[in-house]
Amino acid sequence: MKITTCISSIDETTGGPARSITGLVSLLALANKVENINLLTLESSNPLYRSFDNKKINLKFFKSSFLDYSKTLNIELQKKDADLYHGHGIWNLPIHQMAKNARKKNKPYLISIRGMLEPWSLKQSKLKKKLAMLMYQHRDLKLASCLHATGQMEVESIRNLGYKNPIANIPNGININEYPQKEYQRKREKTILFLSRIHPKKGIEILIEAWQLLDESIIENWKVKIAGNGDQAYINILKQEIASKKLDNKIDIIGSKFGTEKLEIYHNADLFVLPTYSENFGIVVAEALSCGIPVITTTGTPWKDLEDYKAGSWIDIGVDSLRATLEEYLQKDSSELEEMGKNGRRLVEDKYSIESVGKQFLELYGWILNKTEKPDFVV
The missing domain is CATH 3.40.50.2000 (Glycogen Phosphorylase B;)
Incomplete structure (x- = not known):
């Protein structure tokens, strides 16, 4: 299984998503069924990692320009092949670039919403988010093979917005x-x-x-x-x-x-x-x-x-x-x-151990790639 994971930043100042994603990638790379993982992200001052000891993980940083669009990220996405693409977060162009490239290659992709469709969040920068929805975000979400929520409350928020995709309800995990x-x-x-x-x-x-x-x-x-x-x-x-x-x-x-x-x-x-x-x-x-x-x-x-x-x-x-x-x-x-x-x-x-969460993601990836039965946590 070849996986490409994309997140706008893994800087230490960005909080929970950067920590949970780098922890998840480290664990997934230990699985025999995972051949390699590309972790693609934008350059930042203090990333949590600059490289990983596990050679299965290929971490790459990319320069960005206006609105965080990255030409070099686009080239990398076009060049590299993967069985499955996993984007973390919405409202940012690197994840849109990933989704668009996955569709061009007719490959499945998954988007982790990261709380960004919660009612409180949608009220912030309302106009910008409406424009993003019209320009690219709604299409990226609607055409995803699966959406990922970290709790039942988030599942309900996604459903309330009319999205019919399968939703995987998997919490974040930590290395205890x-x-x-x-x-x-x-x-x-x-x-x-x-x-x-x-x-x-x-x-x-x-x-x-x-x-x-x-x-x-x-x-x-x-x-x-x-x-x-x-x-x-x-x-x-x-x-x-x-x-x-x-x-x-x-x-x-x-x-x-x-x-x-x-x-x-x-x-x-x-x-x-x-x-x-x-x-x-x-x-x-x-x-x-x-x-x-x-x-x-x-x-x-x-x-x-x-x-x-x-x-x-x-x-x-x-x-x-x-x-x-x-x-x-x-x-x-x-x-x-x-x-x-x-x-x-x-x-x-x-x-909430990273081991428990990692097992669920491997099960989810297998199902998306039509290799296993639908997991109980997918609704």
């Missing part, structure tokens, strides 16, 4: 060996961690406002750390809001963290909070759970499993629900938080 479970310690000062892209979509203002409403006696021994990269103007607005509410001594924006620094702040955290408006998956939730941290996130994510596994809370979006949930969690005993954290680790081992 890269996110080992923390060592639990009894400590007086505790930390709430937010780690994600710093963007209005992520609900950071909700966290700040909810924190301000908590009684001083409850938050006395807790601090909030906000980690991530984003638009500096927006970060400055958040800092001003924190200062205006006189929360400087309790809420700290600490910037981007990668590698060992990132693992260290996970392990130092006692509770992870992602109060997002919309998330097709939220790989940081899986990372936090793998590290053994209980998680609070919203129904804007597909993380209902948190409650099924008693690993955290899946709450309504908004200040009131977050304030009430924080009030409950900040008064929990350390042993109770530890138990929830261990439950979270078990959840990731059971359902």
Whole structure:
């Protein structure tokens, strides 16, 4: 099986998709039935990988021009042959170039939507997305052999837009060996961690406002750390809001963290909070759970499993629900938080390891190529 995978960027600043895709490609290359994988992406300053040890993986970077169109990527797509093409994300020209070339070669292609058809997302840059739909995006989606969603909520969003293609419901996976479970310690000062892209979509203002409403006696021994990269103007607005509410001594924006620094702040955290408006998956939730941290996130994510596994809370979006949930969690005993954290680790081992996800993708690719029966996760 020869696979060509395309994504606009694998830069470390781009968040979850770059991490999940490079992890998936690494795992797929270990399968005997995979002959080679071409991972094609645009040049960036700090890619997660510049090459892979496994010689089955051919990673290539391409220069781009206006609107990220890449002439050299187009030449590569025309030159290289593959049995199946897999594009990650929409609204960007590299994935359109991949889909168009696959159709020219009469080869099947799959598009991972990556949350970009969620109602919240569609409301952002509305005019640009309408134009993209008219020019190329609708056709690329409609003619795909299969679409990929990371949760039932995303499946429903795609169906609500009228797409009739088969949809594979496969979560993102993580390499749990890269996110080992923390060592639990009894400590007086505790930390709430937010780690994600710093963007209005992520609900950071909700966290700040909810924190301000908590009684001083409850938050006395807790601090909030906000980690991530984003638009500096927006970060400055958040800092001003924190200062205006006189929360400087309790809420700290600490910037981007990668590698060992990132693992260290996970392990130092006692509770992870992602109060997002919309998330097709939220790989940081899986990372936090793998590290053994209980998680609070919203129904804007597909993380209902948190409650099924008693690993955290899946709450309504908004200040009131977050304030009430924080009030409950900040008064929990350390042993109770530890138990929830261990439950979270078990959840990731059971359902979200990269090994489990890789097996599903191999099954999906086989079905698309008419070599296996339709998998249960395809609807």
